[in-house]
Amino acid sequence: MPQQNIVRVILWMTGTLMSFSVMAISIRLLAGKLTVFEILAVRGFGALLILSSILLMRPGLWPALRTRRIPMHFFRSAVHFAGQYCWATALTLLPFATVFALEFTLPVWALILAVVALGEKLTTGRIVVIILGFIGCLVILRPGLIAFQPASILVLLCSFFYAVFNVATKQMTKTETTFGIVFWMNLLQFPMALAGSDPLFVLRLESWQILPIIGVGTAGLFAHYCMARAFRYGDASLVIPLDFLRVPLIALVGYLFFGESVDALVFVGAGIILAGIIWNLRQEAMDARNVALPEDEGEPEPRQLL
Incomplete structure (x- = not known):
């Protein structure tokens, strides 16, 4: 990968x-002033404001809104909204x-759904992802121990909804x-x-809450845009390990802003899950290269070695 693209990905x-x-x-x-529904309403309004502004500045995008799949749009939006609700609630708990x-x-959920719903092949790499994902969850959740927090189930539900x-x-x-x-x-989630x-x-809001609003x-929409741009310039094998930096970064943010303690086992569990994901990415890349190789048996011609 060109050095310039690596810099862009970073x-x-x-x-x-x-x-x-x-x-x-x-x-x-x-969260102290608004319910989760109201927070998501603010998020939806902000996203619609940004998207509508883009439409006004670029009228050529209007044909992109044509669709005959409103029921599918509604299903997708409802599932994503459920995931957002679980995620936002978990952040408060x-x-x-x-x-x-x-x-x-x-x-992990996405792979399971791809196999069950889309009929994709369950490869060795994908089995490793599922097994290590399960082990990583056990390390983070520690079911049966005092450290277990029932609200963690909300995050697993969130991940499942996002996978769907x-x-x-x-x-x-x-x-x-x-x-x-x-x-x-x-538009449907708002x-x-x-x-x-x-x-x-809105009448309950105070002036100091303007920045959080x-x-x-804006942050949710911008995060997904940045992620999409990163995938444009780099492979998943580079982007996903960088995405893992969210864990130590947010741990630092939680410590500095809210005095949260840092749990080492959270990092261990996340690392186990990430190891499975990276293993599968490498296996998928190797399988793709093998498929791309000539299927003819015997020694390749000299020009094929160049």
């Missing part, structure tokens, strides 16, 4: 990590590092544009959040 992943941290801090700060570490189970969301997104990209998928998701909100919740309204 810069975009820095934006991703900072955005997720801002999102977590903003949710924690707003658990240390940041625990939430972010357990999020790394998402690829990702599988649905993969199906949607066959017929829908990227901008259309993002716009419809936020009324979901309002349905569980106090219509006058801006953070919630």
Whole structure:
């Protein structure tokens, strides 16, 4: 990979990590005044404001909103909203590092769903991901021990919902544009959040909460944009290990802003999960190279060796 692309991946992943941290801090700060539904309403409004502004500045994007799959858009949006609700609630109940570490189970759920729902092959690498993901969860959760926190189940539910969301997104990209998928998701999620909100919740806000509101309204959208750009310039084998830096970074944020203690076993469990993911990425890359090799038996011609 060119050195220039590596630098770009690092810069975009820095934006991703900072955005997720801002999102977590903003949710924690707003939780005292707003319910989770109301926080998600603020997030949805901010995202719609940004996307609508882009549409006004680039009228050529309007055709991207055309769709005949509204039911699928609604299902995908509802699943993502459920995942967001679990994630935001977990941030108000658990240390940041625990939430972010357990999020790394998402690829495990995604692999299971891909095999069950999409009929994809269960390879050795994917079996390793599932096994190490399960072991990593046990290390973080420690069921049966005093350290176990029941709210951790919310994060596992969040990861499961996000995995379903990702599988649905993969199906949607066959017929829908990227901008259309993002716009419809936020448009459909906004009324979901309002349905569980106090219509006058904005009156409870104070002036010091303006920054957290801006953070919630922009950081989520910006994080996913930065992640997408990072994947454009680098392979998953580079992007995902960099994404793992979210765990120590958010642990530092939790310690500095909220006085949270750092649990070493959270890092151990997250590292085990990450090891499985990286192992599978390497196996997938090797399998892809093997498929790309000529299938003819015997010695290759000299020109094929160059």
